[in-house]
Amino acid sequence: MDVKTIILGFLSEGEMSGYDIKQAFSNSIGFFYDASFGAIYPALRKLEEEGLVTKQEIIQSGKPNKILYQITDSGKDLFYQEMASPIVPPILRSDMLVKIFFAGNRTVEEREELFANGLQMQKKLLENTKKAFAKMADSLDPYQTFCWKYTMNHLEMTIKFIEDQAPHLLKQ
Amino acid sequence: MDVKTIILGFLSEGEMSGYDIKQAFSNSIGFFYDASFGAIYPALRKLEEEGLVTKQEIIQSGKPNKILYQITDSGKDLFYQEMASPIVPPILRSDMLVKIFFAGNRTVEEREELFANGLQMQKKLLENTKKAFAKMADSLDPYQTFCWKYTMNHLEMTIKFIEDQAPHLLKQ
DNA sequence: TGGACCATGTAAGTAGTTACATGATTCG
DNA sequence: CGAATCATGTAACTACTTACATGGTCCA
Numbered sequence A, B: 001m002d003v004k005t006i007i008l009g010f011l012s013e014g015e016m017s018g019y020d021i022k023q024a025f026s027n028s029i030g031f032f033y034d035a036s037f038g039a040i041y042p043a044l045r046k047l048e049e050e051g052l053v054t055k056q057e058i059i060q061s062g063k064p065n066k067i068l069y070q071i072t073d074s075g076k077d078l079f080y081q082e083m084a085s086p087i088v089p090p091i092l093r094s095d096m097l098v099k100i101f102f103a104g105n106r107t108v109e110e111r112e113e114l115f116a117n118g119l120q121m122q123k124k125l126l127e128n129t130k131k132a133f134a135k136m137a138d139s140l141d142p143y144q145t146f147c148w149k150y151t152m153n154h155l156e157m158t159i160k161f162i163e164d165q166a167p168h169l170l171k172q
Numbered sequence C: 001t002g003g004a005c006c007a008t009g010t011a012a013g014t015a016g017t018t019a020c021a022t023g024a025t026t027c028g
Numbered sequence D: 001c002g003a004a005t006c007a008t009g010t011a012a013c014t015a016c017t018t019a020c021a022t023g024g025t026c027c028a
Helices: A003-011 A018-029 A037-049 A073-084 A095-101 A108-139 A142-171 B003-011 B018-029 B037-049 B073-084 B095-101 B108-139 B142-171
Strands: A053-058 A066-071 A091-093 B053-058 B066-071 B091-093
Touching: A003 A018, A003 A037, A003 A053, A003 A066, A003 A073, A003 B095, A018 A037, A018 A066, A018 A108, A018 B095, A037 A053, A037 A066, A066 A073, A095 A108, A095 B003, A095 B018, A095 B142, A108 A142, A142 B095, A142 B142, B003 B018, B003 B037, B003 B053, B003 B066, B003 B073, B018 B037, B018 B066, B018 B108, B037 B053, B037 B066, B066 B073, B095 B108, B108 B142
Parallel strands: none
Antiparallel strands: A053 A066, A091 B091, B053 B066
């Protein structure tokens, strides 16, 4: 699953601008697949070249003009195909876990700080996710709600795991 | 945390070849940070250019010769600094969660298959992780063991979450 | 009045992946 | 006898991030 395919997914639910799509990434699926403007705009250009989306410029007053993108039938076909392809394993890059992995040679104070920082980051992430979910919950379908709950569950379990295990490790 | 820094981390514990380093990625931290040969060999070349590692060719009979890399004092300094830098949030790319997020428009059969596939993948991942852990457990320090247990805990929680929630979603 | 929001886009750089090239040995 | 292991490396490509460029509106 790449950025182009995910954009087709968003456009399946209605026309959107590049800016709208960035909002959708950040506010909806950012936890399990994020993308920057620098990935989204070039992806939209390629999708248009391939005939998977069409565009329409909207003249606005008081705001910059915007370009709305619509998915085409071949775009829908491709998205449908991608959705039916086998699930591939997740890719994770966790700075926290790498730092813990190599913590064996560090001082007790450094380890304490490491766990405190990790815990703080996870708690901040959970707090932000809960706030964002509260704002969106009404507009979500059951599958989208599942993803949000998965994220919150994951963060809660991570916090619990660190709080349970870290004292043991630091006592030794 | 990038591939170069993680290689310095491995070399802190003793000299290794590029091949050894690939093994260490795959067998130890692959779940939360993986890297390919095509990332490792160029990273080693850059580390040598920067004076952070030195190398030594070992002539072997019956096997291809290998090049062992050693970390230098400035390599150790840099690694130490990186380890003390603030933890940045994890980056995740989950094909499964994206597919679930967009499952709202699919048929009941397609959704059932999606959850079945997702569950199967997570179970396979857990099984592989448990087997690999059983082989390594003796040689791990408490911080490395923490990372393995974190991984297994995460996979178990994910499986439990899907098994609990999916029947609800599919009944509707 | 300063920051957040709306809005698009490019250039330069980073950081990889995948596939290819090579080839002996060892194990089941 | 075929697959896995050991072992290094490059070329072509993919896919992205970060920073820059621009500028009006709205709200506290």
